[in-house]
Amino acid sequence: MRKIITFVTVIISIILFYFTINSAVDVFYADWQIPETTADHSIHNRIVLITRELDTPFWEKVSEGAKDQARNEGARLEVWGSYAGNQEDFLKQIDIAIYAKVDGIIVQGLGTDEFKELTKVKAASHGIPIITVANDVPMEESLRKTYVGSDHYLAGELIANQLIKDMGTAGQVIIMKDSKEQYYQKQRLSGIQDVLVNYPNIEFIVAESSESREDGVGTTKDLLNRHPNVNAFIAVNATFASHIVEEISRRTKVENYHIYSFDEDSASCLLLKQGTLDAMVEQSPKRMGERSVSLMMKWLKDGTEPLELDGYHTDIELVKAADVQ
Numbered sequence: 001m002r003k004i005i006t007f008v009t010v011i012i013s014i015i016l017f018y019f020t021i022n023s024a025v026d027v028f029y030a031d032w033q034i035p036e037t038t039a040d041h042s043i044h045n046r047i048v049l050i051t052r053e054l055d056t057p058f059w060e061k062v063s064e065g066a067k068d069q070a071r072n073e074g075a076r077l078e079v080w081g082s083y084a085g086n087q088e089d090f091l092k093q094i095d096i097a098i099y100a101k102v103d104g105i106i107v108q109g110l111g112t113d114e115f116k117e118l119t120k121v122k123a124a125s126h127g128i129p130i131i132t133v134a135n136d137v138p139m140e141e142s143l144r145k146t147y148v149g150s151d152h153y154l155a156g157e158l159i160a161n162q163l164i165k166d167m168g169t170a171g172q173v174i175i176m177k178d179s180k181e182q183y184y185q186k187q188r189l190s191g192i193q194d195v196l197v198n199y200p201n202i203e204f205i206v207a208e209s210s211e212s213r214e215d216g217v218g219t220t221k222d223l224l225n226r227h228p229n230v231n232a233f234i235a236v237n238a239t240f241a242s243h244i245v246e247e248i249s250r251r252t253k254v255e256n257y258h259i260y261s262f263d264e265d266s267a268s269c270l271l272l273k274q275g276t277l278d279a280m281v282e283q284s285p286k287r288m289g290e291r292s293v294s295l296m297m298k299w300l301k302d303g304t305e306p307l308e309l310d311g312y313h314t315d316i317e318l319v320k321a322a323d324v325q
Contacts, residue, residue, distance in 0.1 A: 045103040051081040058264040065289025109137040147311030148292040156191020170201035171231035179208040216243030232258035238265035284314040
């Protein structure tokens with residue numbers, strides 16, 4: 001009996017050993033690979049575009065261009081910001097983006113200490129690249145990687161040269177800028193002044209106002225009272241164009257004055273079509289959005305190749321009232 005049990009045990013052991021060896025051989029020689037980690041080879045970098053003026057046609061075009069480029073590059077783009085130039089909400093959005101640890105921030109530059117603190121200290125400490133779009137803040141003040149937008153100095157020159165053609169080489173010109181003077185306005189003003197200083201018979205007065213309608217209209221009223229012989233107005237901050245026209249129209253015909261502006265304010269575009277503005281500098285906001293996303297993706301893919309610190313300028317064009325009527 002013991003011999004039978006021993007024999008059966010041996011047979012079972014041999015059978016089990018056979019199947020174990022056979023399974024091992026099958027595994028070893030089979031065309032089997034360790035499953036690769038599931039990977040989506042498209043890039044899903046999270047980029048945020050932040051502006052103070054979400055509700056304007058200009059920034060809608062910037063957003064449109066940025067979204068189109070993000071889709072082409074496989075990036076995740078979100079558009080944040082504030083309405084009607086609300087500075088507090090705008091800065092809060094930048095702060096939130098930094099603490100959310102987004103991969104990159106494309107932002108409308110703002111020349112305030114709070115903005116510079118957020119970009120130069122907070123964003124930099126989190127390793128988040130910043131690209132300014134449309135309005136710049138110099139690299140040494142913001143540590144931004146680059147700027148995408150108009151050459152505002154050249155834009156100022158275009159306006160001033162057109163003024164000379166329209167008004168002649170003698171007259172009085174009022175240049176209105178924001179009392180919280182932004183870097184892009186400084187550039188425009190420099191371009192204008194560098195042209196006008198070559199004409200000794202042109203007197204130009206630089207005036208400041210806040211962006212509010214009440215202040216803009218009030219400042220224009222005061223300027224007209226103090227300078228009754230003024231021949232022309234240049235709205236360095238495009239918001240002031242409608243304020244200037246409003247106050248002039250209460251007194252006399254707007255056609256008696258040469259008035260110039262820029263296209264980031266929708267009212268300026270309408271005034272140009274109506275023939276109230278003599279000319280306006282037209283920019284390329286959609287291209288700004290496209291190029292800023294493209295450059296951000298370039299940086300995120302290969303941060304070893306520096307971007308141009310002076311920025312990448314998009315096209316501008318001087319458009320006269322006669323061209324759009």
